[in-house]
Amino acid sequence: xxxxxxxxxxxxxxxxxxxxxxxxxxxxxxxxxxxxxxxxxxxxxxxxxxxxxxxxxxxxxxxxxxxxxxxxxxxxxxxxxxxxxxxxxxxxxxxxxxxxxxxxxxxxxxxxxxxxxxxxxxxxxxxxxxxxxxxxxxxxxxxxxxxxxxxxxxxxxxxxxxxxxxxxxxxxxxxxxxxxxxxxxxxxxxxxxxxxxxxxxxxxxxxxxxxxxxxxxxxxxxxxxxxxxxxxxxxxxxxxxxxxxxxxxxxxxxxxxxxxxxxxxxxxxxxxxxxxxxxxxxxxxxxxxxxxxxxxxxxxxxxxxxxxxxxxxxxxxxxxxxxxxxxxxxxxxxxxxxxxxxxxxxxxxxxxxxxxxxxxxxxxxxxxxxxxxxxxxxxxxxxxxxxxxxxxxxxxxxxxxxxxx
Amino acid sequence: xxxxxxxxxxxxxxxxxxxxxxxxxxxxxxxxxxxxxxxxxxxxxxxxxxxxxxxxxxxxxxxxxxxxxxxxxxxxxxxxxxxxxxxxxxxxxxxxxxxxxxxx
Ligand SMILES: [Zn+2]
Ligand SMILES: [Zn+2]
Numbered sequence: 282x283x284x285x286x287x288x289x290x291x292x293x294x295x296x297x298x299x300x301x302x303x304x305x306x307x308x309x310x311x312x313x314x315x316x317x318x319x320x321x322x323x324x325x326x327x328x329x330x331x332x333x334x335x336x337x338x339x340x341x342x343x344x345x346x347x348x349x350x351x352x353x354x355x356x357x358x359x360x361x362x363x364x365x366x367x368x369x370x371x372x373x374x375x376x377x378x379x380x381x382x383x384x385x386x387x388x389x390x391x392x393x394x395x396x397x398x399x400x401x402x403x404x405x406x407x408x409x410x411x412x413x414x415x416x417x418x419x420x421x422x423x424x425x426x427x428x429x430x431x432x433x434x435x436x437x438x439x440x441x442x443x444x445x446x447x448x449x450x451x452x453x454x455x456x457x458x459x460x461x462x463x464x465x466x467x468x469x470x471x472x473x474x475x476x477x478x479x480x481x482x483x484x485x486x487x488x489x490x491x492x493x494x495x496x497x498x499x500x501x502x503x504x505x506x507x508x509x510x511x512x513x514x515x516x517x518x519x520x521x522x523x524x525x526x527x528x529x530x531x532x533x534x535x536x537x538x539x540x541x542x543x544x545x546x547x548x549x550x551x552x553x554x555x556x557x558x559x560x561x562x563x564x565x566x567x568x569x570x571x572x573x574x575x576x577x578x579x580x581x582x583x584x585x586x587x588x589x590x591x592x593x594x595x596x597x598x599x600x601x602x603x604x605x606x607x608x609x610x611x612x613x614x615x616x617x618x619x620x621x622x623x624x625x626x627x628x629x630x631x632x633x634x635x636x637x638x639x640x641x642x643x644x645x646x647x648x649x650x651x652x653x654x655x656x657x658x659x660x661x662x663x664x665x666x667x668x669x670x671x672x673x674x675x676x677x678x679x680x681x682x683x684x685x686x
Numbered sequence: 687x688x689x690x691x692x693x694x695x696x697x698x699x700x701x702x703x704x705x706x707x708x709x710x711x712x713x714x715x716x717x718x719x720x721x722x723x724x725x726x727x728x729x730x731x732x733x734x735x736x737x738x739x740x741x742x743x744x745x746x747x748x749x750x751x752x753x754x755x756x757x758x759x760x761x762x763x764x765x766x767x768x769x770x771x772x773x774x775x776x777x778x779x780x781x782x783x784x785x786x787x788x789x790x
Contacts, residue, residue, distance in 0.1 A: 373707065411729040445736050485774040503769040511759035519750035534739040546743035582784035586746040591753050591778060602777025656736040663732050674724020681718045
């Protein structure tokens with residue numbers, strides 16, 4: 282069921298005012314109790330993807346997010362900017378650390394939404410959840426539950442690291458223990474784009490190649506036909522996914538290893554479900570801190586890359602390549618949803634010389650099991666290996682030059 | 687240490703190294719020269735295998751997208767002959783620009 286924000290009528294109907302789809306209707310903060318026994322011990326059963334009560338084992342399924350928000354519609358029909366209410370702009374004044382009154386015992390319970398949207402009451406041990414959205418980026422529109430178990434993730438990490446031990450830093454090898462892996466829900470924006478593209482430029486098609494000259498002057502030359510090339514099309518981009526935390530967006534490999542987490546995309550975001558904080562028990566989360574407006578340019582740039590690469594299929598004739606001189610991409614409609622996506626993270630903190638340090642990750646996609654990592658190097662050993670390779674290479678080079686002359 | 691420079695891969699890949707692979711047809715005469723780069727090449731290989739700084743989400747091909755109502759115009763301008771390159775000069779149809787990570 283589509284529900285537009287109640288405040289919509291108050292906003293003047295300008296074309297660039299975003300249309301907000303309310304995604305937390307009926308969401309309640311506080312104690313969320315098992316429908317059957319009333320316990321608050323509810324957590325994800327990774328095997329089934331459903332929420333399970335720890336006491337009576339009752340399982341409840343969650344509604345697919347795209348269906349719940351009626352966002353299955355054709356991307357070609359998208360016009361203007363549509364955002365889920367969980368993607369709305371973050372207001373600096375909204376607290377990140379929230380205080381609730383436990384409705385079971387009356388005590389005050391603190392929820393630090395930077396790391397989770399749940400906390401346990403210290404007095405009565407009940408779990409309190411934050412499910413209603415507030416403008417601090419902590420409650421997204423949807424969540425994609427882990428389907429890769431911790432044991433599977435550990436196996437992937439073990440395998441990955443085992444292949445990279447000889448040149449690994451001794452401290453990394455000494456401390457390595459895959460069971461320290463943590464399940465983290467990281468914040469992303471998932472964007473559907475309806476765009477119109479017009480690419481103009483020139484392309485070349487090879488017509489002949491032959492060898493000219495003799496001896497030392499022998500070389501290959503080519504003949505080609507030069508064409509003016511134009512491609513115009515509509516493009517429907519489905520679930521473009523981008524990090525929505527400024528820390529994770531920073532992927533300068535000299536400073537961090539966030540490119541590792543970036544590389545384990547894509548996720549099957551079409552299977553994300555309506556947000557429920559109970560998915561976060563046993564896991565942690567990171568809060569979104571970037572807004573649609575800030576992420577817009579990066580999404581446009583990615584959309585251009587996607588359009589350019591989809592156009593390659595139409596350029597088979599130009600075996601020597603195409604040079605686009607103009608690329609006009611007009612975004613006609615776009616739809617943004619905030620999502621928590623599941624990542625298993627193994628971290629290693631490398632202390633480098635000069636007070637510098639680097640946090641290395643081995644990351645496992647919590648849905649597909651795709652694994653990538655950064656392993657710190659034993660520099661002395663790599664240098665030694667390089668010297669050995671150089672000696673062998675130089676000897677082979679001299680040998681070749683002697684036989685050739 | 688003295689050999690530290692071997693681990694600064696930015697200084698390790700002279701432009702000539704990549705060019706040899708991309709364009710010219712290898713007739714064997716440059717092989718001895720390439721072998722003289724064995725040490726740096728080895729260091730780069732190990733660095734990328736362990737640190738994976740070259741890895742990223744390949745959004746340009748890993749994102750679902752469909753094209754609709756494609757209109758194509760292809761007009762021959764002229765014929766070119768005796769070109770020395772096997773690829774078109776300035777071809778950019780496979781470029782990726784929204785790329786935030788730097789390899790080294
Ligand atoms: Zn129960
Ligand atoms: Zn309580």
